[in-house]
Amino acid sequence: MDKTQPHPLFKLATELGPLLVFFVANAKFHLFVATGAFMVAVVAAMVASYVVTRHVPLMALVSGTIVIVFGTLTLVLHDETFIKVKPTIIYGLFAAILGGGLLFGRSFIAILFDQMFNLTPPGWRILTRRWALFFLGLAVLNEIIWRTQSTDFWVAFKAFGVIPLTMVFAVTQMPLIKRFHLEPASLEASEAAEGDVSKG
Structure with a gap:
């Protein structure tokens, strides 16, 4: 099924909206x-994404599933550790x-981020x-913050810290993407679009 490319503001709203609800x-x-x-x-964000684009990004699907599982454990066991360790x-x-x-x-960046790069x-x-190390760094940072800081501080970091950090990191990767960019008409580009990093 063809998917509609969402407006950047819609994509941001579905990502940031749940975090703002969590914070408030x-x-x-x-x-x-x-x-x-x-x-x-x-x-609600996943449903909205599917209604508008007929598609739910893989990252949102994985994250949403883990949120449901760990959120349920948090509520059923009345233990906030589960929701804090979820990130x-x-x-x-x-x-x-x-x-x-x-x-x-293999590279799963294009699949994970639901977009195509030709590199x-x-x-x-x-x-x-770089992205693998960045996510590993976020995992370590989350552990440090929830174990050493107050719950309110952790919630604020989760709502207003992670997305800006991710956006800044993504922007810093643009020179790399431009440097190794391939025109999609070439055979190499077709291989790159599939995330094959075993060649070259």
Whole structure:
């Protein structure tokens, strides 16, 4: 089924909206209410994405599933540890997917981010390695913050820290993408579009 390319503001809203709901609910009530609201908002964002684009990005699908599982554990067991460790699991999983793919000569960046890059094989390797290390760094940072800081500080970081950090990191990768960019008409580009980093 063909998917409609969403407006950048719509994509940002579906990513940032649930986090804002989480932040506001925690500020007005407490973490457990915020967790329930966050779960509802995440599901609503995925439904909205499917209605508008007839497609749910893989990253959103994986993240949403983990949110539901760990959010449910948080509410059922009344233990906030589960929702706090959830980002660590997500970032660690993304790092493992990207790093593991490299071991087999594959790059899953285009699939993970639901967009297409046309890069040379060396470009794929470098970009994938950088994103894998970035996600690993986010996992470590989340562990440090939730274990050493207050719940309110952790929620604020989750809502207003992670996305800006990710956007800044993505922007810093643009010179690399331009340097290793391939025109889509070439055979090499077709291989690169599939994320094959075993050549070159």
